[in-house]
Amino acid sequence: MYTFSSKLKTFSYILMLVGVLGIGYGFFAAPKTIQEVEAILKEEESHHEGGHEAAAEHHEAKAESHHATTNHEEVATNTIDSTAVHAEAVSSVKDTITETTSINHEEHTSTNAGVNYDEANEHLEHKEHVEHVFHQLQNKPWAALYVACIFFMLIAMGALAFYAIQQVAQAGWSPVLFRVMQGITSYLLPGSIIFFLLLLVSGFHFNHLFIWMDEKIRATDEIIKGKSGYLNFPFWIIRALLFLTVWNLYRYYSRKNCLAQDESNDNSFYKKNFKLSAAFLVFFIVSESIMAWDWIMSVDPHWFSTLFGWYVFASFFVSGITTIQMVTIYLKSKGYLENVNSSHIHDLSKFMFGISVFWTYLWFSQFMLIWYANIPEEVTYFVTRINDYGITFWGAVVMNFIFPILLLINTDFKRIYWIIVMAGIVILIGHYVDFFNMIMPATVGDRWFIGIPEISSLAFFLGLFIFVVFSALTKAPLVPKRNPFIEESKHFHY
Numbered sequence: 001m002y003t004f005s006s007k008l009k010t011f012s013y014i015l016m017l018v019g020v021l022g023i024g025y026g027f028f029a030a031p032k033t034i035q036e037v038e039a040i041l042k043e044e045e046s047h048h049e050g051g052h053e054a055a056a057e058h059h060e061a062k063a064e065s066h067h068a069t070t071n072h073e074e075v076a077t078n079t080i081d082s083t084a085v086h087a088e089a090v091s092s093v094k095d096t097i098t099e100t101t102s103i104n105h106e107e108h109t110s111t112n113a114g115v116n117y118d119e120a121n122e123h124l125e126h127k128e129h130v131e132h133v134f135h136q137l138q139n140k141p142w143a144a145l146y147v148a149c150i151f152f153m154l155i156a157m158g159a160l161a162f163y164a165i166q167q168v169a170q171a172g173w174s175p176v177l178f179r180v181m182q183g184i185t186s187y188l189l190p191g192s193i194i195f196f197l198l199l200l201v202s203g204f205h206f207n208h209l210f211i212w213m214d215e216k217i218r219a220t221d222e223i224i225k226g227k228s229g230y231l232n233f234p235f236w237i238i239r240a241l242l243f244l245t246v247w248n249l250y251r252y253y254s255r256k257n258c259l260a261q262d263e264s265n266d267n268s269f270y271k272k273n274f275k276l277s278a279a280f281l282v283f284f285i286v287s288e289s290i291m292a293w294d295w296i297m298s299v300d301p302h303w304f305s306t307l308f309g310w311y312v313f314a315s316f317f318v319s320g321i322t323t324i325q326m327v328t329i330y331l332k333s334k335g336y337l338e339n340v341n342s343s344h345i346h347d348l349s350k351f352m353f354g355i356s357v358f359w360t361y362l363w364f365s366q367f368m369l370i371w372y373a374n375i376p377e378e379v380t381y382f383v384t385r386i387n388d389y390g391i392t393f394w395g396a397v398v399m400n401f402i403f404p405i406l407l408l409i410n411t412d413f414k415r416i417y418w419i420i421v422m423a424g425i426v427i428l429i430g431h432y433v434d435f436f437n438m439i440m441p442a443t444v445g446d447r448w449f450i451g452i453p454e455i456s457s458l459a460f461f462l463g464l465f466i467f468v469v470f471s472a473l474t475k476a477p478l479v480p481k482r483n484p485f486i487e488e489s490k491h492f493h494y
Contacts, residue, residue, distance in 0.1 A: 166181075
């Protein structure tokens with residue numbers, strides 16, 4: 001039996017405590033009034049103008065010195081000509097005054113009306129801009145919490161999908177890892193509860209993460225109005241409740257059957273798990289795509305991609321497999337999982353490498369097709385991310401493709417623990433950044449930066465994840481006893 005070490009438990013507590021404090025600070029520091037946002041914008045404008053003043057002053061001084069000599073030379077000539085010009089000008093002005101007086105009187109009224117209209121229009125645009133920035137800054141702690149919450153929940157979901165695939169495939173190599181997979185999937189329940197609460201909070205308008213929920217926008221935006229049959233809060237939240245419930249029920253009963261198989265005299269519970277896993281995977285394929293549309297893609301309700309469901313799946317699937325690998329290596333380093341050998345580690349590394357390449361294929365396919373077609377309502381999605389999120393946008397490609405290729409393409413490297421751990425850390429950070437890129441541009445726009453809310457949210461959910469997963473690992477033996485393929489798995493060599 002595994003024993004949850006006091007050091008690791010204390011570490012998880014510290015992460016959660018620091019996370020809660022930082023999350024609280026993020027909400028406290030967010031602007032509460034429009035006036036605060038106006039003050040922020042004025043300060044930004046002053047900084048922006050200050051950056052140009054030095055260059056402008058230098059340019060003006062140089063221009064003045066150049067014109068000084070020229071003006072000095074022209075003074076004499078202008079003085080001589082001025083008398084004759086003056087006499088002629090006086091006569092011309094007298095004739096003109098009479099004509100312009102009546103014209104100016106007529107134009108005065110229309111000009112004033114135009115000026116008043118322009119001023120009103122500018123005032124309205126300024127007011128809308130300030131309100132938009134206000135919503136973005138208020139969204140920042142909510143969005144940071146949302147990204148970290150969905151990321152860790154979907155890590156557990158990725159591990160659950162991988163576990164179900166092993167059951168249906170009747171894989172002979174993986175049963176010695178089933179308890180690790182079940183431990184990781186145990187996070188799905190608390191993660192789902194917190195996530196569902198976040199969805200409810202969004203639906204009750206405590207934040208502006210999903211703009212299609214705003215009644216004013218729904219009434220005026222034709223695209224969102226056309227999607228209202230699908231994108232409406234009651235139907236949306238019912239779908240979320242259905243998906244989370246079914247996923248957690250499968251997780252609960254599959255683990256229950258697996259534990260019951262240890263005490264059984266036949267393979268009845270194993271066969272039940274096979275059928276249950278097959279049915280779950282059918283449901284999962286459909287629900288995963290809809291989940292990606294509902295919880296991630298709908299933050300950009302004007303944009304859609306037919307590849308998006310697969311793209312999101314590849315991201316959290318490889319994250320789940322990587323987490324299985326990381327937990328397995330940790331337990332091995334503590335003297336557990338004696339039946340797990342280098343061949344098991346090698347196979348998990350192959351999955352890490354292969355799904356990273358699969359993610360890259362989907363990333364490039366989605367990006368290339370939309371960018372090449374250059375349809376404004378589609379390409380805007382990537383233009384926004386490249387212009388405002390260039391570091392994280394291209395950084396995700398480096399971390400999720402280039403690093404796995406360099407570190408895991410070699411067969412020998414797939415068995416070396418420190419290389420695998422390094423690759424795993426980069427992959428997990430890279431896919432957090434991937435989720436960050438999917439959600440933040442639509443919720444906080446160009447007001448983003450990695451600050452206290454983002455780091456604190458990550459710390460809290462990481463601490464909770466560690467505590468739940470390693471607590472679950474203490475509840476049952478780490479090696480299944482009566483799985484039909486357990487002996488094959490113990491002696492697996494590649």
